[in-house]
Amino acid sequence: MSFDANNFRDVDPGERVLMGPGPSDVPVRVLRAMSAPCIGHLDPVFLSIMDETQRLLRFLFQTENALTIPVSGTGSAGMETCFVNLVEPGDEVVVCVNGVFGTRMSDIVNRLGGKLIRVDAEWGKTIDPDAVRQAVKGKHPKVLAVVHAETSTGVCQPLGDLCTIAKESGALFLVDMVTSLAGMEVGLDRMGIDAAYSGTQKCISCPPGLSPISFSAAAMEALKNRKSPVASWYLDMSMVSSYWGADRKYHHTAPINMIYALREALRIIAEEGLEARFARHLLNHRALVAGIEAMGLSMLVAEGERLPMLNAIRIPEGADDLKVRKALLNDFGMEIGGGLGALAGKIWRVGLMGHTSRRRNVFLFLSALETILKAQAVDVRPVALEAASSIY
Amino acid sequence: MSFDANNFRDVDPGERVLMGPGPSDVPVRVLRAMSAPCIGHLDPVFLSIMDETQRLLRFLFQTENALTIPVSGTGSAGMETCFVNLVEPGDEVVVCVNGVFGTRMSDIVNRLGGKLIRVDAEWGKTIDPDAVRQAVKGKHPKVLAVVHAETSTGVCQPLGDLCTIAKESGALFLVDMVTSLAGMEVGLDRMGIDAAYSGTQKCISCPPGLSPISFSAAAMEALKNRKSPVASWYLDMSMVSSYWGADRKYHHTAPINMIYALREALRIIAEEGLEARFARHLLNHRALVAGIEAMGLSMLVAEGERLPMLNAIRIPEGADDLKVRKALLNDFGMEIGGGLGALAGKIWRVGLMGHTSRRRNVFLFLSALETILKAQAVDVRPVALEAASSIY
Numbered sequence: 154m155s156f157d158a159n160n161f162r163d164v165d166p167g168e169r170v171l172m173g174p175g176p177s178d179v180p181v182r183v184l185r186a187m188s189a190p191c192i193g194h195l196d197p198v199f200l201s202i203m204d205e206t207q208r209l210l211r212f213l214f215q216t217e218n219a220l221t222i223p224v225s226g227t228g229s230a231g232m233e234t235c236f237v238n239l240v241e242p243g244d245e246v247v248v249c250v251n252g253v254f255g256t257r258m259s260d261i262v263n264r265l266g267g268k269l270i271r272v273d274a275e276w277g278k279t280i281d282p283d284a285v286r287q288a289v290k291g292k293h294p295k296v297l298a299v300v301h302a303e304t305s306t307g308v309c310q311p312l313g314d315l316c317t318i319a320k321e322s323g324a325l326f327l328v329d330m331v332t333s334l335a336g337m338e339v340g341l342d343r344m345g346i347d348a349a350y351s352g353t354q355k356c357i358s359c360p361p362g363l364s365p366i367s368f369s370a371a372a373m374e375a376l377k378n379r380k381s382p383v384a385s386w387y388l389d390m391s392m393v394s395s396y397w398g399a400d401r402k403y404h405h406t407a408p409i410n411m412i413y414a415l416r417e418a419l420r421i422i423a424e425e426g427l428e429a430r431f432a433r434h435l436l437n438h439r440a441l442v443a444g445i446e447a448m449g450l451s452m453l454v455a456e457g458e459r460l461p462m463l464n465a466i467r468i469p470e471g472a473d474d475l476k477v478r479k480a481l482l483n484d485f486g487m488e489i490g491g492g493l494g495a496l497a498g499k500i501w502r503v504g505l506m507g508h509t510s511r512r513r514n515v516f517l518f519l520s521a522l523e524t525i526l527k528a529q530a531v532d533v534r535p536v537a538l539e540a541a542s543s544i545y
Numbered sequence: 546m547s548f549d550a551n552n553f554r555d556v557d558p559g560e561r562v563l564m565g566p567g568p569s570d571v572p573v574r575v576l577r578a579m580s581a582p583c584i585g586h587l588d589p590v591f592l593s594i595m596d597e598t599q600r601l602l603r604f605l606f607q608t609e610n611a612l613t614i615p616v617s618g619t620g621s622a623g624m625e626t627c628f629v630n631l632v633e634p635g636d637e638v639v640v641c642v643n644g645v646f647g648t649r650m651s652d653i654v655n656r657l658g659g660k661l662i663r664v665d666a667e668w669g670k671t672i673d674p675d676a677v678r679q680a681v682k683g684k685h686p687k688v689l690a691v692v693h694a695e696t697s698t699g700v701c702q703p704l705g706d707l708c709t710i711a712k713e714s715g716a717l718f719l720v721d722m723v724t725s726l727a728g729m730e731v732g733l734d735r736m737g738i739d740a741a742y743s744g745t746q747k748c749i750s751c752p753p754g755l756s757p758i759s760f761s762a763a764a765m766e767a768l769k770n771r772k773s774p775v776a777s778w779y780l781d782m783s784m785v786s787s788y789w790g791a792d793r794k795y796h797h798t799a800p801i802n803m804i805y806a807l808r809e810a811l812r813i814i815a816e817e818g819l820e821a822r823f824a825r826h827l828l829n830h831r832a833l834v835a836g837i838e839a840m841g842l843s844m845l846v847a848e849g850e851r852l853p854m855l856n857a858i859r860i861p862e863g864a865d866d867l868k869v870r871k872a873l874l875n876d877f878g879m880e881i882g883g884g885l886g887a888l889a890g891k892i893w894r895v896g897l898m899g900h901t902s903r904r905r906n907v908f909l910f911l912s913a914l915e916t917i918l919k920a921q922a923v924d925v926r927p928v929a930l931e932a933a934s935s936i937y
Contacts, residue, residue, distance in 0.1 A: 161601070166583075166584040166594070167590060179583045184583075186555070191558075191563070191746070225754070226779060227799075228798065229797040233778055264775070362617070362754055362803050385629075385777060386649065387622045406619050408754035410579065
């Protein structure tokens with residue numbers, strides 16, 4: 154097989170501003186930490202890096218849970234980890250669906266042979282706790298699962314009522330925090346959440362590749378009491394937890410350099426402080442919305458139900474979705490996301506996650522969007538920057 | 546929760562020489578590529594990086610298989626990917642077991658509800674094709690699986706006869722190449738292998754976190770003809786292949802920076818050339834063995850059945866396994882591996898994988914080991930370096 158190695162150049166991804174639904178911009182400190190020399194997964198130096206990473210993750214989740222670790226895969230691997238460990242064939246599982254990620258949860262429950270009890274809400278709306286209460290009546294669900302921050306729509310799901318319903322019905326409360334963690338309050342222990350997973354590439358601002366998860370004592374108990382083996386060897390937390398726990402029993406080779414990166418990203422979060430970080434996300438979100446509405450555009454999600462880190466903007470009449478996104482990418486180096494499923498062509502998804510959530514990015518996006526829409530002869534009012542400025 | 550971010554310092558893993566069973570030393574070029582800015586998983590620039598990575602992987606596997614991609618997890622995720630996609634509940638699966646990784650395959654087959662047909666050989670010996678022929682008699686296995694390079698013992702399994710048996714019995718031939726790929730000939734298409742997986746942290750010399758896999762047309766056909774859904778959503782190749790193929794359909798967020806690193810590691814391999822790389826692995830292995838035997842120590846595996854990249858050395862009488870490995874790590878910064886399972890305390894596993902496979906590492910290891918064993922009053926002959934030198 155002839156093959157010319159000279160056909161390949163140095164990797165050069167350019168310098169994007171990542172304002173899509175993830176990944177978000179990664180601080181230089183994180184990239185530098187990631188490129189430290191690789192060492193062994195059982196090296197005492199690496200074991201102490203693991204310990205520190207766990208302490209930082211517990212701080213971020215606001216939990217004392219022993220099993221609080223980064224799963225060796227991206228956010229969807231974290232989702233699968235939670236379900237594959239907690240659900241056995243025949244178990245009743247309530248899944249709340251109001252977007253792509255609730256749909257994905259349902260798919261996973263079906264693959265595992267769980268009995269799916271699905272509670273739907275319109276995409277762009279929150280789940281109604283009464284509908285969930287109705288659905289669990291007379292049932293004995295093992296798990297009640299919901300997405301905290303629906304990245305496909307920008308909806309923020311209040312967790313309090315659903316958590317109460319889970320406890321009342323004896324179910325473990327499982328929450329998708331892929332997009333919310335590190336951008337808004339999650340307070341695992343305070344809320345009484347039993348299992349949660351996230352991704353590194355959203356508000357944590359670390360490259361994709363790991364999925365932080367946390368299991369409560371009740372979740373660990375459910376895992377211990379399983380009648381059947383966990384369907385996945387790779388994601389079996391009864392074994393993985395031995396490697397991350399005191400035993401240090403080899404399971405699989407940890408993604409060493411990704412864990413360096415995560416540790417550094419978490420350290421940056423700890424330096425900023427959670428409250429300051431959440432306030433920053435909220436402030437930049439408010440400025441973006443002020444600018445968007447001043448321009449004459451509107452948000453998909455009702456005020457009060459919006460996520461601070463993921464903004465779903467209705468595409469105005471006359472605007473060409475693809476052309477706008479291409480112009481943002483090619484002329485301004487900015488990535489934003491399009492709509493998924495039924496929302497394709499109807500919304501733009503603009504992320505202000507982690508390191509991306511900065512005033513300069515809000516201003517750059519508003520000014521670039523105004524320029525591009527004008528060029529497409531879309532009627533926009535030229536007061537976006539003034540409105541955004543008034544928020545700061 | 547009070548938390549002091551000042552308790553954490555910059556990551557500083559030091560400069561180990563990685564001569565264990567993996568990870569191996571990572572070239573600076575790879576670390577540098579990995580720390581390039583993160584961009585989106587649907588960015589056109591990243592899509593072309595994916596294409597290049599696939600071309601390089603096909604070159605390395607020596608295959609034309611369309612589905613040749615890095616799975617978003619470490620080597621064990623690659624193992625699980627192959628079985629979870631190709632095995633349905635009730636399928637007969639032959640697994641050859643002569644070490645830890647064959648045992649792991651069996652575990653996975655059981656979790657998937659496959660009917661396991663297990664063929665065992667003593668750890669440290671190869672699998673006898675006649676035993677496999679005997680085991681499949683009258684059976685209709687869907688898959689015949691074997692480990693090419695048993696990292697737990699250092700045994701190299703010849704694949705020719707087993708491949709013939711697989712074809713004759715109508716089974717897909719599945720091969721674990723975690724440790725062999727990029728260190729010795731694998732020739733996927735020439736051999737007629739249907740599914741193979743590897744890890745990035747062995748002879749590819751990229752940090753751990755990805756698992757290159759390749760499926761033949763027959764394997765893809767088997768996947769298409771499944772009666773039940775793939776048990777894992779995350780590893781479902783019918784969906785993942787859409788993202789890596791022409792559709793570019795979003796499945797999960799790819800581990801962007803890890804793929805930069807893999808691409809660069811593969812590019813280095815292509816620059817060296819496969820034949821030169823394999824010859825280098827063999828040469829350094831021969832020098833190490835010459836030195837070890839001149840010292841008066843012996844290898845676990847018989848000559849002719851040894852792997853070039855993983856050397857299992859019998860621990861000599863009087864030597865303290867743990868103390869020797871600690872001295873290597875603390876006084877010389879070198880990591881080697883201990884034995885696993887029944888071989889714990891009986892062998893050392895010394896890796897000469899990828900970038901680690903260099904004359905200077907062979908010399909450093911032999912001289913360090915001699916010094917440490919002498920300090921433990923183990924009787925060793927002082928001619929290891931002379932013997933090793935004679936090979937170069």
